[in-house]
Amino acid sequence: MIELFQRAIFEENLALSFFLGMCTYLAVSKRLDTALGVGVALILVQSISVPLNHLLHAHLLSAGALTWLGLPDVDLGFMRLLTFIGIVAGLVQVIEMLLDRYMPGLYRSLGIYLPLLAINCAIIGGSLFMVERQYDLAESAVYGVGTGIGWALAIVTLAAIRERLRYADIPKGLEGLGMAFIVTGLISMAFSAFVGVRVI
Amino acid sequence: MLKSLQVITDPLLDKNPVSVHILGICSALAVTTSVATALTLSLALIVVLTVAAGLISLIRHHIPTSIRLIVQITIIASLVIVADQLLQAFAYEMSQRLSVFVSLIATNCIVLGRTEAFALHNRPMPSMLDALGNGAGYALVLLVVASIRELFGAGTLLGYGVLPLVADGGWYQPMRLMLLAPSAFIILGLLVWAVRSLRPVQQETREFVPYEPERQVQP
Numbered sequence: 339m340i341e342l343f344q345r346a347i348f349e350e351n352l353a354l355s356f357f358l359g360m361c362t363y364l365a366v367s368k369r370l371d372t373a374l375g376v377g378v379a380l381i382l383v384q385s386i387s388v389p390l391n392h393l394l395h396a397h398l399l400s401a402g403a404l405t406w407l408g409l410p411d412v413d414l415g416f417m418r419l420l421t422f423i424g425i426v427a428g429l430v431q432v433i434e435m436l437l438d439r440y441m442p443g444l445y446r447s448l449g450i451y452l453p454l455l456a457i458n459c460a461i462i463g464g465s466l467f468m469v470e471r472q473y474d475l476a477e478s479a480v481y482g483v484g485t486g487i488g489w490a491l492a493i494v495t496l497a498a499i500r501e502r503l504r505y506a507d508i509p510k511g512l513e514g515l516g517m518a519f520i521v522t523g524l525i526s527m528a529f530s531a532f533v534g535v536r537v538i
Numbered sequence: 539m540l541k542s543l544q545v546i547t548d549p550l551l552d553k554n555p556v557s558v559h560i561l562g563i564c565s566a567l568a569v570t571t572s573v574a575t576a577l578t579l580s581l582a583l584i585v586v587l588t589v590a591a592g593l594i595s596l597i598r599h600h601i602p603t604s605i606r607l608i609v610q611i612t613i614i615a616s617l618v619i620v621a622d623q624l625l626q627a628f629a630y631e632m633s634q635r636l637s638v639f640v641s642l643i644a645t646n647c648i649v650l651g652r653t654e655a656f657a658l659h660n661r662p663m664p665s666m667l668d669a670l671g672n673g674a675g676y677a678l679v680l681l682v683v684a685s686i687r688e689l690f691g692a693g694t695l696l697g698y699g700v701l702p703l704v705a706d707g708g709w710y711q712p713m714r715l716m717l718l719a720p721s722a723f724i725i726l727g728l729l730v731w732a733v734r735s736l737r738p739v740q741q742e743t744r745e746f747v748p749y750e751p752e753r754q755v756q757p
Binding site: 417419458521524 | 544563564568608611612616618619622623625638641642644645646653684718719720721722724726727728730732733734735738741752753
């Protein structure tokens with residue numbers, strides 16, 4: 339479990355080794371506080387959506403899952419993508435409404451970032467990886483939290499570096515996007531140093 | 539005719555969706571370790587994008603504005619599912635290598651971006667041409683990155699040996715780093731730099747301008 343958690347954060351970081359959620363990653367990493375907001379919002383959504391999608395997949399979509407309805411031969415696996423997209427979009431909406439109702443303070447600081455995550459590759463990708471690697475419920479919960487933290491860590495690191503880079507003298511054509519890519523490459527290289535490191 | 543040709547050629551360099559608009563890099567880079575996977579994913583994306591743009595453009599007068607996003611996402615995701623099933627049926631090995639990335643075409647910002655920005659306001663024919671052009675622009679970036687990575691990482695192109703490897707008695711020592719994730723970011727960064735040096739219009743304005751005090755004029 340701990341190994342899975344650690345792998346989800348460092349070795350198999352969604353942003354840095356699978357290139358997921360790149361659009362959001364590059365677009366909102368110009369300032370540290372916005373990056374922190376998106377990161378926290380993503381951890382929240384990811385740690386709910388992966389276990390939720392696991393439940394749906396195990397009890398409704400996978401081959402033979404509908405036996406309890408008397409339909410043992412039905413395989414709805416091809417509906418996976420459409421279901422996950424719908425679930426994530428709906429989930430984001432519900433989280434937004436709940437936050438607005440019960441935690442207005444948090445809503446005011448996170449609210450504007452939540453809609454960005456409704457169709458984010460990192461979230462859909464996390465759920466798809468969960469199915470492909472056949473995690474059980476506990477593993478998918480750990481995987482969800484881990485990938486969320488990993489992605490947040492990556493975007494906060496990039497934002498912190500980009501804030502400093504604003505004062506640097508960079509060649510004209512490399513400024514902005516080009517430099518962001520190269521810095522991301524270097525961060526990714528640093529993260530790959532964690533391959534094989536185990537806490538226990 | 540010339541104008542419709544321009545709709546296709548513009549997104550290749552001048553309005554490239556990846557390097558100019560920062561769209562659709564999600565999932566784009568993970569498949570660039572070899573040219574074959576990049577080519578397959580690009581073809582899948584072009585087909586999905588063109589068909590989606592055509593379909594959405596056909597029904598654009600019947601989609602209520604309030605639910606247009608959900609309608610578009612449903613159409614795109616359905617097309618992606620069809621593409622995924624076709625790949626699994628006819629090119630199983632390739633679909634295993636692409637793993638989840640075919641499905642992730644559905645969340646690719648280029649697709650939703652083009653249908654939302656162009657197909658919703660234009661007739662089917664121009665929309666499909668625009669989709670084709672943007673798909674080709676995306677494919678171009680993917681193929682350039684993939685060729686560099688495969689050539690220097692494994693000494694091959696499309697699986698054929700180009701540079702003779704040391705292991706086979708040749709002279710080329712493959713750079714394993716090229717096959718790892720960081721190289722994709724750095725190559726794309728350098729590519730963006732090259733494009734922006736050729737087309738200075740695309741350069742970003744500086745957010746921060748160093749403060750230069752006005753020089754005191756000595757009387």
